Amino acid sequence: MTLLLQTLIFGVLTGGVYALMASGFTLIFGVMRVINLSHGALLILAAYLTWWVWDRTAIDPLLLGTGVSVVMYGVGWLLYKTVIARVQRIDPELTLVASFAFAIAAAGVIALVAGTEARAATPSYFNTSFHVGELVVPRAQLYACVGALAILGGLYALLHGTALGRGIRACATSRTGAELVGIDVERSMSQMFAIGCATTGFGGAALAVLYQFVPDSHYVWIGRILCVVVLGGLGSFAGAALGAAVLGIGEAMTAAYWDSRWITAVPYMLIIVILILRPQGILGARLRAGSGAP
């Protein structure tokens, strides 16, 4: 029983971290229908920024995440204005290629500037836990998990409770319609993309504390993020949280009750099962061809 509970705790916490990483990605896809493959690279960039400041000032890296989020908001806005918006006008599907190209270029630039050594931020609590009876709750994971819930909730509130959010949802439903009622579509889109990218600030800070990273680590993360959102349903916040939890618990259960060499196969097995049983994802709405942004 203890083992089961402990395994569930590990799974849920790992899932929380995955949800945190995936939140901005699912936002950008959900409202803009842009599959932003540079999301992993932005996470790594944020992780490097966090590590760099932490290494020099010893300020808590998870707190630094707030400041880094602001920087990442700017990076996201620039990325949208200079790359995404331009290729989207030519062909919306080109954003897939363009964002991937940006990811490769970003990894190269990071390697040039910061070198290829593996980095990790190690504040005092990075390897400590809360102990509840016999159970162990790793602190950094718990913080990241709480952060993930806060960010997902915040994004939901933003979309459904503010004028900006309503405008953005209007753009997503019908661009022309939104323009007709006086919404500045271009501005709403760039805001949304930048907010999605800003979430990588806290995500990257958590990554810096929980894992080692090198410039190329973004491949691993974009792979996991895609898995999480496909599992949960593209564009759905609750789906992202659920998909992340399923993946995290699946990995932990595999290690505890089956064979640890199968852990890395878990995402793919889950995706195959989901694609057969429920192609739109656990909580995803069915997408019709031609829906979303024109």
Place this chain on the structure above:
Amino acid sequence: MNAGRQLRVLGKNGRRRAVAIGLTVGMAVIVGACGSSSDTGSAAGAGTSDEPIVIGMSLPLTGPVADRAKPGYEGYQYWVKELNANGGMLGRQVELKVLDDGFDQRTAISDYTKLIGQDKVDLVLGTFSSDLNLAVAPIAERYNYVYVEPSGGADEIFERGFTKLFFAQPATTKKLPEQFVKMIEEAPEDQRPKTVAYVTAEDPNTTQLEEILKADLEALGLETVHSATYAADASNFDAIANAVKAAEPDLVVNGSIAQDGIQLIRSFQKLGFSPDMLYQTNTPTDPAFAEAIGPDNTEGILTYLAYSAEAAYPGNAEFVSGYEKEFGAPPSEDAANSYTAGQVLAAGVEAAGSLDQDAIAEWLHSNTVDTIVGPLSWDAAGASQGDMLLAQFQDGVLEVIGPPDAATTQKIIYKKPAW
């Protein structure tokens, strides 16, 4: 000397080829003897001249492994410089003839064929990687040249029946954990671990290591209480570590590749599990190791080293300081390996007293050479019978604790302090 036996082995086609090679070499000797004295590549065994001895090699100086071949080449360069400063080989100066194969097997083969067949270099030295050495070694064997290789430890190379190949690293994977097993065997009874857990990354090297260690440690009476394998790119180790913790082993053996070993330790720390003894394969030499697990937490962790700049083998300290002065950075393992290959070849040539390849090979097969990676001797297939070093973190430094003649400290920590 054993040409007759070789002819029998070669079979009919081979015999014809061998005769042709014999004729070619014979011609070369005649041509060489007739040639003018300014012809630098003409030696082909003529040991009396004052001309430099030419040693040929082809290295992957460009291409995907160029960053590792560079220090390898520098190791060779430094060896020649030092050798010439000390009077050279057989009283003659030595020069290197180096070609670039761009990490391509076919280019490497044609390079060595050209060096031996056309340029008539006096000696050859090996190239880098198992891949290239596997391709080149048969060329050297066919031309009856001694082939000392600085890398290429894959089992396959030693299964081909080469007679003039010598591996210049201390040991192949088979002997990797020997010093560690010995340390446990010699540990005081009350400090010797009773139970062991294996956590192994899926990789040919580490899985072979687990098999060897399991057999050796069980023979010493250690009980295996847990065994798990994980994919080399796994990154979440909490659940894996939890299963190890539940088994309560005294000793954890982690056949790790790179960052996986760090994540495993971090998960142990989060779980509050600190084994009395921890042996990891590749991770502790990672420059980021101490920073990533916390600088105070390295104490007592064990690993193996193929080469250590600190090892107290004769000549090593001079090599390290000289190399650093020459190239501005401490020697990498690759630099040390090519320097060692040079040492081995030079020892064979000096002992044989000539450039006679058969005599050099025969002497190397029956003697031990003192090198900067320790005393080396070889089995019939050319696999080295030396020792990998056993190292342990003590006060933040990786100290060599075995074998005794390389040790940098006499202290051994049997029970690691808790994290």
